[in-house]
Amino acid sequence: MFDAVARARPIADPLLPRLTHAADHGLLWWGVAGLLGVTRGRRRRAAGRGLLALGLASAVTNGPAKAIFRRGRPATHAVPLVRRPRRDHSTFSFPSGHSASAAAFATAVALDAPGAAVPVGALASLVAFSRVYVGVHYPSDVVAGAALGAACAFATTKVLPRRSWAPARGRPAPAEVSSLPEGDGLVVVVNESSGAGARFGQPSGVAAPIRSLLPLAKVIEVGPGDDLEAALDDAAASARVLGVAGGDGTVNAAAERALAHGLPLAIFPTGTLNHFAADLGLGAGIVGIADTVRALREGSAVAVDVGRFDGTRPEGTSFDGVFLNTASVGGYAHLVAVRERLEKRLGKWPAMVVALSWVLRNEPPIDVTIIADEPLVGTRPPTPVGPTRPRLARPAGARRAASGERRRLWLAFVGNGIYHPPGFAPTYRERLDERMLDLRLVDGTVPLARTRLVAAVLTGRLRRTPVYEQRAATRIEITAVAAARGRARGRVPSMPFARDGEVTGRARRLMITPNGARLVVFRPR
Numbered sequence: 001m002f003d004a005v006a007r008a009r010p011i012a013d014p015l016l017p018r019l020t021h022a023a024d025h026g027l028l029w030w031g032v033a034g035l036l037g038v039t040r041g042r043r044r045r046a047a048g049r050g051l052l053a054l055g056l057a058s059a060v061t062n063g064p065a066k067a068i069f070r071r072g073r074p075a076t077h078a079v080p081l082v083r084r085p086r087r088d089h090s091t092f093s094f095p096s097g098h099s100a101s102a103a104a105f106a107t108a109v110a111l112d113a114p115g116a117a118v119p120v121g122a123l124a125s126l127v128a129f130s131r132v133y134v135g136v137h138y139p140s141d142v143v144a145g146a147a148l149g150a151a152c153a154f155a156t157t158k159v160l161p162r163r164s165w166a167p168a169r170g171r172p173a174p175a176e177v178s179s180l181p182e183g184d185g186l187v188v189v190v191n192e193s194s195g196a197g198a199r200f201g202q203p204s205g206v207a208a209p210i211r212s213l214l215p216l217a218k219v220i221e222v223g224p225g226d227d228l229e230a231a232l233d234d235a236a237a238s239a240r241v242l243g244v245a246g247g248d249g250t251v252n253a254a255a256e257r258a259l260a261h262g263l264p265l266a267i268f269p270t271g272t273l274n275h276f277a278a279d280l281g282l283g284a285g286i287v288g289i290a291d292t293v294r295a296l297r298e299g300s301a302v303a304v305d306v307g308r309f310d311g312t313r314p315e316g317t318s319f320d321g322v323f324l325n326t327a328s329v330g331g332y333a334h335l336v337a338v339r340e341r342l343e344k345r346l347g348k349w350p351a352m353v354v355a356l357s358w359v360l361r362n363e364p365p366i367d368v369t370i371i372a373d374e375p376l377v378g379t380r381p382p383t384p385v386g387p388t389r390p391r392l393a394r395p396a397g398a399r400r401a402a403s404g405e406r407r408r409l410w411l412a413f414v415g416n417g418i419y420h421p422p423g424f425a426p427t428y429r430e431r432l433d434e435r436m437l438d439l440r441l442v443d444g445t446v447p448l449a450r451t452r453l454v455a456a457v458l459t460g461r462l463r464r465t466p467v468y469e470q471r472a473a474t475r476i477e478i479t480a481v482a483a484a485r486g487r488a489r490g491r492v493p494s495m496p497f498a499r500d501g502e503v504t505g506r507a508r509r510l511m512i513t514p515n516g517a518r519l520v521v522f523r524p525r
Helices: 002-007 015-022 024-037 042-069 097-112 114-133 139-158 196-200 207-213 228-238 248-261 275-280 286-298 332-346 348-362 449-459 484-489
Strands: 186-191 218-222 241-246 265-269 301-304 307-312 318-323 326-330 366-373 405-416 437-443 468-473 475-480 495-499 502-507 509-514 519-522
Touching: 002 114, 015 024, 015 114, 024 042, 024 097, 024 114, 042 097, 042 114, 042 139, 042 348, 097 114, 097 139, 114 139, 186 207, 186 228, 186 265, 207 218, 207 241, 207 286, 218 228, 228 241, 228 248, 241 248, 241 286, 248 265, 248 275, 248 318, 248 502, 248 519, 265 275, 265 286, 286 519, 318 502, 326 366, 326 509, 332 348, 348 449, 366 468, 366 495, 437 475, 437 509
Parallel strands: 186 218, 186 241, 241 265, 265 519
Antiparallel strands: 301 519, 307 318, 307 509, 326 405, 326 495, 366 405, 366 475, 405 437, 437 468, 475 509, 495 502
């Protein structure tokens, strides 16, 4: 087969030699990942998985695989000179590293973004064929490399499980929710500071399409120097339906006003990540605007759970609020901030690993007591991950933990609803109507806790490490406790607290529960 390709008439000179050179060191796939990364949703996640698979395939192929088989390169005297590469290859031939990288990246992209699988797969196939065409590999090298690369792509699902893109389940909305074909009664507050473009002084540009699609709606644009909270208060006081355009933090603020005034909420997701909108099934950018407009015209809405927290600050003052996605204490808030800064360049999963390593190295553990109420028998809690600690929650059927357990933690995560996957990178929810909290803890007392946690995340063995725990709860109470050194100095114990990715200061005590009232949100049928 190699001889037949070598003696064949020119097929794609000089395209294939240039293509095979562009794939050296994975540079071609880094470029494709960059193009996918500028989009949102599935393709951005696919780019991150593709780079992870690319790195794994390159390490396995160019390391142990070539060293084991040690096959020499084919003779190139029959290959036309115009096709041959400019440099001689001193490495072994079996399996093909270029083919492994191409197949790993293409397969990984197909796992998360089937719509991009055809063009990326076609490009990968051309790269694999070009290795035979330019005379540096036998066909069996290419086939073996492609098989190894595909296997590496599937191996990434052990540490980065595939997410479901189906909308999360919600309760049917009340019958009084009506359609707004022209937007009459809708007041939309647009946060021009949301989204990636705001970092470069660019407005979101969503006010114009909203006005065009919903001509009777009132649209209020809030710039960087304006008071977003006051604009939301004014909008809620005069609206029949409160609308908001922004990211998760902006949507959180609007949800508080919608609950306080008993209003349905229309979300136009224009932030960077839009976690809550993604779980609702709304697209990002202009797609998300179209989804919400369609839902308003149809009068289609669902009722979803909202988490609630009541806390006490170190100085003794009380505070409260709601959260749509997550609340956290300890280093999780800093972890999210570091990850968001890095994930556009590295992808979400590599950024998560780097952020985790940074937080565990620089963030001190916190001393707390925890009381967690388990769900009643007959509810649907997730399978516990990590070691079972009976003192934190009684066996199934118990209503409350008997007393608070003293713990030293690196961080604690509380999700509004049960998040998936069950590992360390919670990504999506299948339901928004089960009135349960997802509690995840990273223990700070286990020997070599930080090293063991990072190793477990990288190897997909989080279920077996004693550092990490996960369980469902219906009420969680966390109280900061002074360490021995703090008691000696008379310090008031406190812990960093964040909700929906926004750091809100420090707290001495927190009570977290599902909110009694459900939030009504528009989304298409």
